[in-house]
Amino acid sequence: xxxxxxSLAALLAAMYANAQDSTSGKQLDEVVVTASKYERKASExxxxxxxxxxxxxxxxxxxxxxxxxxxxxxxxVNGATSNPGKDKSIFFRGATSNYTVILINGIxxxxxxxxxxxxxxxxxxxxxxxxxxxLKGAQSTLYGPNAVAGVINIITRKGTKGKPAxxxxxxxMGSYNTIKADAGMGGGNDKLRYNIGFTHFETKGIxxxxxxxxxxxxxxxxxxxxxxxxNLDGEIIENLRVxxxxxxxxxxxxxxxxxxxxxxxxxxxxxxxxxxxxxxxxFKKGQVTAQYQFxxxxxxSGGFAYRGKAQLAEAFAQYDLHDKVQVLxxxxxxxxxxxxxxxxxxxxxxxxxxxxxxxxxxxxxxFYLEAGARLNNHSEFGNHFTYSIxxxxxxxxxxxxxxxxxxxxxxxxxxxxxxxxxxxxxxxxEKSYTWELGTQASLINNVLEARVVYFNRHINDVxxxxxxxxxxxxxxxxxxxxxxxxxxxxKDLNIKMYYSYVDGKVTTTENGKDSTYYNLVRRPKHAFGxxxxxQVTKNLFVSTNVYTYGKRYDLAFGPPPTYAQVMxxxxxxxxxxxxxxxxxxxxxxxxxxxxxxxxxxQYQEVLGYGTLGTNFIAGVAVRL
Numbered sequence: 001x002x003x004x005x006x007s008l009a010a011l012l013a014a015m016y017a018n019a020q021d022s023t024s025g026k027q028l029d030e031v032v033v034t035a036s037k038y039e040r041k042a043s044e045x046x047x048x049x050x051x052x053x054x055x056x057x058x059x060x061x062x063x064x065x066x067x068x069x070x071x072x073x074x075x076x077v078n079g080a081t082s083n084p085g086k087d088k089s090i091f092f093r094g095a096t097s098n099y100t101v102i103l104i105n106g107i108x109x110x111x112x113x114x115x116x117x118x119x120x121x122x123x124x125x126x127x128x129x130x131x132x133x134x135l136k137g138a139q140s141t142l143y144g145p146n147a148v149a150g151v152i153n154i155i156t157r158k159g160t161k162g163k164p165a166x167x168x169x170x171x172x173m174g175s176y177n178t179i180k181a182d183a184g185m186g187g188g189n190d191k192l193r194y195n196i197g198f199t200h201f202e203t204k205g206i207x208x209x210x211x212x213x214x215x216x217x218x219x220x221x222x223x224x225x226x227x228x229x230x231n232l233d234g235e236i237i238e239n240l241r242v243x244x245x246x247x248x249x250x251x252x253x254x255x256x257x258x259x260x261x262x263x264x265x266x267x268x269x270x271x272x273x274x275x276x277x278x279x280x281x282x283f284k285k286g287q288v289t290a291q292y293q294f295x296x297x298x299x300x301s302g303g304f305a306y307r308g309k310a311q312l313a314e315a316f317a318q319y320d321l322h323d324k325v326q327v328l329x330x331x332x333x334x335x336x337x338x339x340x341x342x343x344x345x346x347x348x349x350x351x352x353x354x355x356x357x358x359x360x361x362x363x364x365x366x367f368y369l370e371a372g373a374r375l376n377n378h379s380e381f382g383n384h385f386t387y388s389i390x391x392x393x394x395x396x397x398x399x400x401x402x403x404x405x406x407x408x409x410x411x412x413x414x415x416x417x418x419x420x421x422x423x424x425x426x427x428x429x430e431k432s433y434t435w436e437l438g439t440q441a442s443l444i445n446n447v448l449e450a451r452v453v454y455f456n457r458h459i460n461d462v463x464x465x466x467x468x469x470x471x472x473x474x475x476x477x478x479x480x481x482x483x484x485x486x487x488x489x490x491k492d493l494n495i496k497m498y499y500s501y502v503d504g505k506v507t508t509t510e511n512g513k514d515s516t517y518y519n520l521v522r523r524p525k526h527a528f529g530x531x532x533x534x535q536v537t538k539n540l541f542v543s544t545n546v547y548t549y550g551k552r553y554d555l556a557f558g559p560p561p562t563y564a565q566v567m568x569x570x571x572x573x574x575x576x577x578x579x580x581x582x583x584x585x586x587x588x589x590x591x592x593x594x595x596x597x598x599x600x601x602q603y604q605e606v607l608g609y610g611t612l613g614t615n616f617i618a619g620v621a622v623r624l
Contacts, residue, residue: 034133034153046392046402048136062594062617073498083208085223085253088121094502095149103153111297112308112336117413123249123272125199127182128229131155138406138434141372141388148408159186159193172619178203193233201225209256210610218262223253244277259608268301286319307339326360338414345418351379366394384409404436422469432459450485478504492535526550539583548574554607573603593618
């Protein structure tokens with residue numbers, strides 16, 4: 001399979017390289033910050049990055065963050081179309097949630113109390129997001145531990161420049177007695193910008209567990225989310241800006257007893273408090289940034305309490321040594337603590353200290369290179385070194401060919417080491433390396449834009465759940481292909497498509513013998529998606545989206561007395577959605593409707609759990 005995938009990527013790269021259109025591509029011209037921690041065009045980096053801008057987010061008002069992310073290439077959010085309150089697991093290029101880092105405004109979020117350290121997507125409301133940058137591949141050099149499969153940078157709303165006070169909000173109602181509302185105010189000038197926002201979402205939902213009886217008796221499992229978001233951005237002196245922030249989110253709901261098993265008493269609630277500040281100073285040849293963040297996560301689920309605290313302090317500087325050479329140097333310190341006095345190692349904590357350095361070579365006759373290294377000093381596991389090398393070559397300003405080689409490091413979370421369920425203090429850190437080959441092009445005066453990427457990921461000492469305990473296995477090997485064509489038929493009509501393939505296997509040693517088997521449960525090998533958007537008139541926009549997930553497998557327990565785990569197939573399924581909006585009063589009022597699962601597809605994302613049938617939400621958004 002490797003040879004076929006590489007041959008396809010090479011063939012497409014050669015086709016693009018023969019193109020002679022000199023018009024710079026829209027996607028390649030896009031300015032991104034996540035790839036290098038400061039602004040640069042996508043054409044100047046070999047990293048694979050996808051941007052979801054404010055327009056996309058406005059047209060996703062009827063979705064939550066999980067539903068939006070699961071429509072992106074190479075990303076499956078398990079539970080996205082199950083009961084709204086069900087937990088959401090990100091499978092990024094086939095990897096589990098533990099290998100994805102969530103950033104807000106460039107700062108990693110942390111939940112030491114969570115399983116594997118993964119952050120709960122339900123605590124991030126989509127309504128307060130201005131932009132999302134999805135950075136694929138191993139990114140530990142810039143973003144530290146756990147960035148094995150990729151990074152999702154969520155950039156929050158900021159006040160509009162030139163307006164002292166702009167009020168905005170939306171209200172929508174939909175299926176399952178769903179109500180969704182947000183309200184906020186922002187504004188500012190060159191010296192000061194601010195944004196204050198509030199969101200509310202509630203639904204009676206569906207039964208979380210799948211009820212297969214002829215007469216349905218399972219009750220509905222409701223869900224509620226509330227949040228407050230405050231951002232300030234002020235210039236203290238010329239070129240020195242201070243950006244304090246505060247975020248609060250709370251979720252709560254009901255959950256069932258397990259696969260095909262109802263419960264009328266189980267409930268949960270989670271609260272997140274995040275506060276901190278960013279300071280940025282720009283000078284003639286560069287800039288310096290310092291940032292601090294405090295996260296406090298408090299959860300109660302099924303009568304058990306989980307709490308964790310995390311702090312991150314980081315400083316980094318970018319300097320232009322030459323118009324073709326730039327340097328980024330930084331240092332971050334992280335402290336995480338699991339607050340639990342009922343476990344053997346009471347209130348355990350860890351500290352990670354990490355200096356890092358990156359060098360950028362810019363436009364040497366079309367050649368670009370980023371090379372970096374990071375030292376992770378972990379209080380439990382000592383020193384671990386990671387590196388990245390990202391060369392790319394730009395042809396005629398509209399064709400980019402690139403290759404990436406990077407290592408990553410993931411230490412066991414405090415919960416995996418010392419937590420209440422299945423902890424193992426003898427766990428070893430996971431070490432990985434990933435390589436990618438790809439090309440991105442904009443052809444025929446931007447009518448056709450496309451990206452093709454092949455990736456290969458190898459993880460040593462991978463941590464998994466075996467016999468009700470966390471254990472290290474020998475190695476995990478994954479590979480995949482992503483194809484993303486986009487056709488701009490006219491300036492008002494475009495089609496975006498993707499195809500992704502991922503395969504993987506794990507090797508473990510038992511009784512002195514090696515065994516290798518496929519282990520990417522709940523993850524399709526093949527996925528396809530397409531979105532057609534049409535600006536019918538100046539005020540009317542309509543779009544339709546369809547995506548298909550191929551056959552998958554989930555784990556089930558076999559018959560007594562052994563109850564051995566067995567692989568249970570899950571059928572493929574296709575989801576068809578549609579969206580429409582109409583703008584009034586010079587775009588100040590937007591009426592929208594979002595219909596999902598139009599064909600009422602019946603399927604399971606997780607074995608034994610229900611999914612949403614045909615459902616809709618409609619409402620109005622204002623900006624005054």
